[in-house]
Amino acid sequence: MTDIVLFHHAQGLRQDVVDWADLLRADGHRVWTPDLYDGTIFDNLEDGVAHRDSIGIPELIRRAEAELDRLPGELVYAGFSMGASIAGYFAAIRAGTRAAVLMHGGGDPEDGWNVDVPLQIHYAVGDPWVEREDINGFADVVQAAGSSIQVYTYPGNGHLFADPNGPAYNRESAELMLERELEFLRGI
Numbered sequence: 001m002t003d004i005v006l007f008h009h010a011q012g013l014r015q016d017v018v019d020w021a022d023l024l025r026a027d028g029h030r031v032w033t034p035d036l037y038d039g040t041i042f043d044n045l046e047d048g049v050a051h052r053d054s055i056g057i058p059e060l061i062r063r064a065e066a067e068l069d070r071l072p073g074e075l076v077y078a079g080f081s082m083g084a085s086i087a088g089y090f091a092a093i094r095a096g097t098r099a100a101v102l103m104h105g106g107g108d109p110e111d112g113w114n115v116d117v118p119l120q121i122h123y124a125v126g127d128p129w130v131e132r133e134d135i136n137g138f139a140d141v142v143q144a145a146g147s148s149i150q151v152y153t154y155p156g157n158g159h160l161f162a163d164p165n166g167p168a169y170n171r172e173s174a175e176l177m178l179e180r181e182l183e184f185l186r187g188i
Contacts, residue, residue, distance in 0.1 A: 002098065002185050004031045004076040005068065007083030009104065009160060010048035012041035016163035017080060020178075027182050034067035036060050036086075045129075045159065052082055060086065074098055076188065078181075081105045081129065081160060084121075088138070091117060099188050101181055104160055106135045113145040120150045120184050122177045124168075126157025152180055 004024060008017045013035040021031040037055075042048035052060065064086050068075075075094075078101040079087035088107025091100035097114050100107075103122045107113075119142050123130045135151060142149045154161060154177065158168025162177060 002029045002076050002188055003072045003074060004029050004078055004185070005071060005087070006031055006033050007064065007077075007079035007086045008033065008036065009045075009079075009081035009083055010052045011043070011045060011160075012037040012048060012051075013039075014041050014163070014165075016160075016165060017083075019164075020080075020162065023178055024182075024185070027185070029185060032067070032071055034064060036063045036067075049082075061089065064090065068094070076101065076185065079103065079105075080162070091119070099184070101184065103162065103177065103181075105130055107138045108134075113142045113147060115145050116147060117142075117145075118148045118150075118184070118188070120152070120181065122152045122154065122180070124156045124158055124161055124170075124173070125153045127159050128157065129159045150180075150184065152177070 006021050021033045024031045073096040076099045077087035077091040081104040084102035084105035087100055088102050089111055091097045092111040092113050097117045099118045101120045106121050139149050154173040156170055160166045161168045161170040162174040
């Protein structure tokens with residue numbers, strides 16, 4: 001069993017994130033899904049991004065840190081899109097990080113990386129919200145720190161392709177991402 005914190009995307013803690021956490025729980029993991037928006041959710045990504053921007057990244061990081069202080073010290077950090085950035089940030093700086101899983105996004109190369117923290121990144125090749133150069137730069141930082149990294153790309157140009165209620169949903173890609181993630185978590 002692995003302890004996992006799963007951060008939501010810019011649309012908030014919607015059912016797709018809760019359902020993903022349940023899939024991880026069904027595989028024997030303990031999963032926490034902090035709500036950084038205090039119950040506010042959005043039907044479209046643009047409104048969610050506007051809300052994120054109105055709160056500001058420093059405040060979201062503060063909220064996430066307050067939630068993390070209530071969780072076990074050894075965690076896998078995971079997240080979708082905006083949540084992938086938050087997960088990557090904390091995986092890079094917090095002691096006790098066991099691994100990170102970043103979906104529909106990646107971390108910031110400037111955050112650095114913890115040594116011996118394995119990482120998985122998942123995104124669609126044509127995703128307009130993900131910059132391949134940023135993923136590659138982050139992968140270089142992770143490898144330079146001596147950590148293992150797995151980067152998986154999926155067909156299409158949709159963002160949040162694992163959200164069954166979203167416009168970019170791709171069942172085959174979502175199932176493959178889950179399969180790869182579960183295999184990764186079982187090896188930690």
